[in-house]
Amino acid sequence: MIHKPSLLLSLGLASALSLSAANNVITVQTDKPGAPIQPTMYGLFFEDINYAADGGLYAEMIKNRSFEFPQNLAAWVTFGDVTVQNDGPFERNPHYVRLASAGHNDKHTGLENEGFFGVSYVKGEEYRFSVWARPPQGKPAKIRVELENPASMDNSQVNAKQEITVDSKEWMKYEVTLKPDKSCKKGKLRIFLTKPDTTPVDLEHISLFPAKTFNGHENGLRVDLAQKLADIKPGIFRFPGGCIVEGTDLDTRYQWKNTVGPVENRPVNENRWHYTFQHRFYPDYYQSGGLGFYEYFLLSEEIGAEPLPVLSVGLSCQFQNHDAEAHVPVNELQPYIQDALDLIEFANGSTDTTWGKLRAEMGHPAPFNLKFIAIGNEQWGPEYPEHLEPFVKAIRKAYPDIKIVGSSGPDSEGEQFDYLWPEMKKLGADLVDEHFYRPEKWFLAEGNRYDNYDRKGPKVFAGEYACHGKGKKWNHFNAALLEAAFMTGLERNADVVHMATYAPLFAHVEGWQWRPDMIWFDNNESFPTASYYVQQLYAHNKGTNVLPATLDGRPAAGNEGQNGLFASAVTDKTTGEYIVKVANTSAEAQNLDIVLRGLGKKGSIASGTATVLSSDDPNADNSLENPDRIKPVTSPIDASAITPTAKGTYTYSTSLEPNTFYVFKFKKAE
Ligand code: AHR
Numbered sequence: 001m002i003h004k005p006s007l008l009l010s011l012g013l014a015s016a017l018s019l020s021a022a023n024n025v026i027t028v029q030t031d032k033p034g035a036p037i038q039p040t041m042y043g044l045f046f047e048d049i050n051y052a053a054d055g056g057l058y059a060e061m062i063k064n065r066s067f068e069f070p071q072n073l074a075a076w077v078t079f080g081d082v083t084v085q086n087d088g089p090f091e092r093n094p095h096y097v098r099l100a101s102a103g104h105n106d107k108h109t110g111l112e113n114e115g116f117f118g119v120s121y122v123k124g125e126e127y128r129f130s131v132w133a134r135p136p137q138g139k140p141a142k143i144r145v146e147l148e149n150p151a152s153m154d155n156s157q158v159n160a161k162q163e164i165t166v167d168s169k170e171w172m173k174y175e176v177t178l179k180p181d182k183s184c185k186k187g188k189l190r191i192f193l194t195k196p197d198t199t200p201v202d203l204e205h206i207s208l209f210p211a212k213t214f215n216g217h218e219n220g221l222r223v224d225l226a227q228k229l230a231d232i233k234p235g236i237f238r239f240p241g242g243c244i245v246e247g248t249d250l251d252t253r254y255q256w257k258n259t260v261g262p263v264e265n266r267p268v269n270e271n272r273w274h275y276t277f278q279h280r281f282y283p284d285y286y287q288s289g290g291l292g293f294y295e296y297f298l299l300s301e302e303i304g305a306e307p308l309p310v311l312s313v314g315l316s317c318q319f320q321n322h323d324a325e326a327h328v329p330v331n332e333l334q335p336y337i338q339d340a341l342d343l344i345e346f347a348n349g350s351t352d353t354t355w356g357k358l359r360a361e362m363g364h365p366a367p368f369n370l371k372f373i374a375i376g377n378e379q380w381g382p383e384y385p386e387h388l389e390p391f392v393k394a395i396r397k398a399y400p401d402i403k404i405v406g407s408s409g410p411d412s413e414g415e416q417f418d419y420l421w422p423e424m425k426k427l428g429a430d431l432v433d434e435h436f437y438r439p440e441k442w443f444l445a446e447g448n449r450y451d452n453y454d455r456k457g458p459k460v461f462a463g464e465y466a467c468h469g470k471g472k473k474w475n476h477f478n479a480a481l482l483e484a485a486f487m488t489g490l491e492r493n494a495d496v497v498h499m500a501t502y503a504p505l506f507a508h509v510e511g512w513q514w515r516p517d518m519i520w521f522d523n524n525e526s527f528p529t530a531s532y533y534v535q536q537l538y539a540h541n542k543g544t545n546v547l548p549a550t551l552d553g554r555p556a557a558g559n560e561g562q563n564g565l566f567a568s569a570v571t572d573k574t575t576g577e578y579i580v581k582v583a584n585t586s587a588e589a590q591n592l593d594i595v596l597r598g599l600g601k602k603g604s605i606a607s608g609t610a611t612v613l614s615s616d617d618p619n620a621d622n623s624l625e626n627p628d629r630i631k632p633v634t635s636p637i638d639a640s641a642i643t644p645t646a647k648g649t650y651t652y653s654t655s656l657e658p659n660t661f662y663v664f665k666f667k668k669a670e
Helices: 004-010 223-230 293-302 334-348 354-361 383-398 415-427 440-445 477-492 530-540
Strands: 020-029 043-045 076-079 081-085 096-100 110-113 119-121 127-134 141-148 158-166 172-178 184-193 201-210 236-239 306-311 372-375 403-407 431-438 459-467 497-502 506-508 519-521 526-528 549-551 565-572 577-584 590-597 605-613 633-636 642-646 649-656 660-668
Touching (some): 020 577, 127 141, 127 158, 141 172, 141 201, 158 172, 184 201, 223 519, 223 526, 236 293, 236 497, 293 306, 293 334, 334 354, 334 372, 334 383, 372 383, 383 403, 403 415, 431 440, 440 477, 477 565, 477 577, 526 530, 530 605, 549 565, 577 590, 605 649, 649 660
Parallel strands (some): 020 590, 236 306, 403 431, 431 459, 459 497, 506 519
Antiparallel strands (some): 020 549, 081 096, 110 184, 119 184, 141 158, 141 184, 577 660, 605 633, 605 660
16 A cells, blocks of 8 residues: 555645645546557666676676786786796787796795775685696696685685696696685685695686676676666667777777687777776776677576667767877778678677677577667767768668667757757668766756657667766666656657666776766675666566556646656556556655546456655665665555546546655556
8 A cells, every 4th residue: 555645634634744736637548559668678778887897797706817907917916936928828818927936935926816896705605716727847736726815814814725736738727616714805816836846837817706607607797786687677788888889099999809709818908987087097997808799698688688789980989089080081991890790690690600600609509689789879970970871881781670779979969969860860770879967957857858759760769868966976866766757758759769778787886987877786795776776667567558648638748847747658468457657756745646548338447556666865875785775665556546437437546755756557357
C-alpha cells in the first residue's frame, strides 16, 4: 500500500502536508496502442573514464602488468637486481623484467605491484596469479609470489604465498592460486627470487584475477559490477566511449584492432582521461586493452543488449585539437574506413573470413549479430559530415543492413546542433546521437523535447545525458528525479527516440574524473545510485507500445505548468499490463486520478502495483557506507482503490508524495 498521504488526509492532516488543491487527472486510452517501444530502449553507455575498465569492470588487479607504460616500472617497486629488457615474446609488448641474483644471501631480488588504488583481497577467496616466464640461463629458477599487507606491523604481513619453479627453457605461462588467510584493502603483490641458489628469471605479463569472474571467463569482469549492468536488462550497450574513441590526439584514439587477440599482445594506450577538466592528473591512467572489443561484444550478448560500437571518424578530440593537422585529411581516411568494415566482419563475418576467423579463435564462432555502428563521437563543424560521408558510402555498399549512428555534437541545442541534424539527415544517418549534461532547469523544460521532432528524419539516440545540478555536479536524488521526469518524454516519443543511455556509467571512488555517474565502486564493493534505479525502472517497465495519455485534458507533455507532474503510459501486450509513470517534481503532495479508458464493455482491472522511488533528502544519494539508502519499493495497490467510473473505464485515485517518482502497473482481468 502506498496510501500514506490518503491516510493522512483522512486523519485531517492535509494542510500539514500542504496538499495541492488541484485534482490531477491522467487519462490513458488503453485500447489505442501507439508506437512500439524499441527493444534497444533503455541502455548503457560504457567508457573507460573514472577507472571504469582497468581498475574497474575489468577484473585484472595488476597495474602495468606488461611493463609497457612509458615509465616501464610505473606501479612497480623493485628491490635487488631488477632490469627492464625489451626483446620479449610479445611483439607489441616487448618489455619484461629480469630478476637476477642479488649475489648476497642477505639480499632479495624482486618487485611489488601497487595495483589499482591497492591490491585488494578477501580472506578465503581465491585469486589466479599468472606470469609468462623463462630462465634466461636455461637453469630452472624459483620465484615466490605473495599477497601482502604492507600496513601490518606483525609477522602476519604475508597473507598468501605460492612458489613457482620456472623450468621450461622457452617462455611459458605459469599459474598458481592464492588464497589469503586475511583480508586487506590496500595490499600488494610481491614476487621475488627465492634463496638460496637464485638463478635469474625473466617475467612478463604478470597478472592477478579473482578466480570468480562474471560468467567465469578467464580474462573476465568483476562479478558485482557486471551483474549490476545485467540487472538493468539493458536494450543497448554502447562502447568504448566517449572521448576516448577520439583520443587526446590521433595516436591515442581507440583502435579496436589493438584490443583483440591474445591479451598479452594487446598494446597499452594512453587514456584520454589521464587528466580531468578540473586539472587533476592521473599520470598512470592507461588502457591495457584487456577489456577489448571481443569482451565488449561478449558482455553485450550476456547481458542481453544489442552491441553499439563507436569508432573514430578520423577527427581527434575537437575540444583539445583546434588545428586541421590534428585530424586525418578526408582523402586519407581509407584505413579508418577499413577499420569500420573489418569490425563488422569481426562481429558478423563467417569463420572463413579474416576477422570472423579471429572471433572464432577467441572463442565465439557464432556471429555477434551486430546491427548498429556509430562513427564519430562528439564531432562538430563541416569537417564532421565531410569525414562521415565516405564511411556511410562504404558501409552502405558492403553492409546495407547495418544502421549507422551519426552525431549532433556536444550540445543539446545551438549552432552546431542546428547545423548537424540536417547534415545527418542529408547523409542518411539512421540515428543521431545527442548529448546533454544539463542543469535542473533544462530537464524540467525539456519534457516535451521530442514531441515535435521530424517523424521522417533519422531516429534519436539520446547517447549521453545526466542532470548536472546547478552547483551540485554530483549524484543526488533530485537530479535522478528530474531525469525520470524528462524520460517520460523519451517514452512518449518512442516512434522517434530509439535508444537512450545515461552517462557516464561507472566511477571509482578513489579515481574519478567526472560526476555524477550511475554506479560507484571501490576495489571490493559497489553501489547503484538513484539515477541507476531510474534507468532500471524504465528498462524493466518499458512495455511494448506507447499509450495515448493526457494530463488534465492536455497532452501529458510534462512541464512546470502541469503542477510539476510529468507522465507517460505504455502497455505491455505480452503481459496485458498498463504501466503509468509519473514524476512529481514539485515540493507538494498532489492528488491524482489515473483514468484507464477503453477497457471494453466487460473489461476490468484485476490488480495493480505501485513502485516508489523517493528520498527523505533531495540532496542525498547512496554510498558505499549506505548503499540502500534510496531504492525503489514496490507494493500492491489495494483493489478497492481502482473503481469502475464509466463503461470500460476504471479510475485509480491516489496521492503523490512530493518529489517522488512512481511506476504504476495495472493488470487487466483475463
Ligand atoms: O561522458 C563523459 C564525456 O562526455 C564523454 O567522454 C564525452 O563524449 C562527453 O563529452
